[in-house]
Amino acid sequence: MTVILDAVADMALKHVETPLADNTPILRAHPQRYIDHLEASLPQAGNLQLDPDTHLSPGSLKAARRAVGGIVKAVDIVLDGEVDNALVAMRPPGHHAERERSMGFCLFGTVAIAALHALEARGLARVAIVDFDVHHGNGTQNILWNEPRIRFFSSHEMPLYPGTGAADEVGAHGQITNLPLPAGSTGALYREKLEAEILPALDEFKPELMLLSAGFDAHIDDPLANLAWTDEDFTYVTTRLCEAAKKHCCGRLVSALEGGYNLSTLGRLVRAHIETMQEQCG
Numbered sequence: 359m360t361v362i363l364d365a366v367a368d369m370a371l372k373h374v375e376t377p378l379a380d381n382t383p384i385l386r387a388h389p390q391r392y393i394d395h396l397e398a399s400l401p402q403a404g405n406l407q408l409d410p411d412t413h414l415s416p417g418s419l420k421a422a423r424r425a426v427g428g429i430v431k432a433v434d435i436v437l438d439g440e441v442d443n444a445l446v447a448m449r450p451p452g453h454h455a456e457r458e459r460s461m462g463f464c465l466f467g468t469v470a471i472a473a474l475h476a477l478e479a480r481g482l483a484r485v486a487i488v489d490f491d492v493h494h495g496n497g498t499q500n501i502l503w504n505e506p507r508i509r510f511f512s513s514h515e516m517p518l519y520p521g522t523g524a525a526d527e528v529g530a531h532g533q534i535t536n537l538p539l540p541a542g543s544t545g546a547l548y549r550e551k552l553e554a555e556i557l558p559a560l561d562e563f564k565p566e567l568m569l570l571s572a573g574f575d576a577h578i579d580d581p582l583a584n585l586a587w588t589d590e591d592f593t594y595v596t597t598r599l600c601e602a603a604k605k606h607c608c609g610r611l612v613s614a615l616e617g618g619y620n621l622s623t624l625g626r627l628v629r630a631h632i633e634t635m636q637e638q639c640g
Contacts, residue, residue: 361621364625369632369633372441374431374435376427377427377428378420378423383430383474383475383479386474387466387470387471387501388466388501392457392458396465399414401414401416403416412460412461412462412465422465424448425452425468426468430472432444432446433472433475433480433567433569433612436567437476442610442639443600443603443612443636444612444613446612447615448468450464450465451463451615452464452465452467452614453468453491453571453573453616454495455467455497461520462519462520464497467497467500470497470508472612472614473502473508474505474508476567477507483507483566485508485567485568486509486560486569487502487508487510487568488511489511489512489514489616490570490571491514491576492573492575492580492582492583492585494512494514494516494518495616496522498510499536502534503534504529505529508533510529513538513548514539515538515539515540515541515543515584516540517541524536535556537551537555539585541584542586543585544585545576545595546591548576552595553598560602565606566606566607566610568611568612569614570611570614572613574627575616575619577627579623582617589626592627596631596635600635600638604638
């Protein structure tokens with residue numbers, strides 16, 4: 359997180375200390391046996407490999423609980439009107455964690471948990487999630503497959519890890535939209551899909567809160583994938599989604615950091631993302 363804190367050090371931001379989440383919000387997305395499994399697997403020293411990409415160290419669950427606590431707190435302060443919008447700069451990320459399976463550096467489905475918190479604890483009726491990480495949000499999809507009150511959109515390079523996210527994966531109620539993008543494609547293709555598919559669907563759904571799974575690994579300089587987005591593409595996407603949030607839910611938007619593996623690029627893009635949210639969602 360140092361690169362992000364350095365990038366925004368001179369900005370006028372409200373920094374909020376995030377609490378450690380207890381099991382209450384987590385259990386809306388994951389069963390107790392999964393939490394028990396992670397706790398039992400936690401090493402006293404060193405690390406334990408859960409899958410090819412995901413390891414546990416002694417502090418991993420504390421970090422994951424703080425990520426959940428952070429996004430739940432962000433939803434609460436946005437819904438309470440304390441701030442117009444929020445970014446949760448969290449590690450570990452969350453969108454690959456399935457209901458009973460850790461994957462892709464992710465332990466808990468943080469954005470899915472936030473959406474369910476907004477429904478169950480805050481009484482909202484409709485929440486939208488837009489995931490523009492370069493990898494498919496398979497965990498968010500898995501957790502929310504049967505949830506008609508949450509509209510989930512994922513754009514992602516395909517074929518690529520984790521191998522899910524085909525256009526015909528639409529959820530039990532047709533509430534999931536997957537937008538696979540071919541390797542090498544630029545942000546222009548996503549802009550077309552955003553305008554033709556995501557924004558009209560948001561107009562129809564009329565969310566009361568918007569959540570972003572903000573991955574910055576579709577950038578041309580990111581080493582983990584093969585899309586060719588530019589800085590301007592991310593600003594365009596943020597602008598248009600903020601406009602949708604202002605149109606449908608009084609600008610209430612919470613963004614959560616997912617991927618981004620070129621550190622110099624990540625700091626610059628996150629700063630621009632926050633600046634755009636301040637300008638467009640406020």
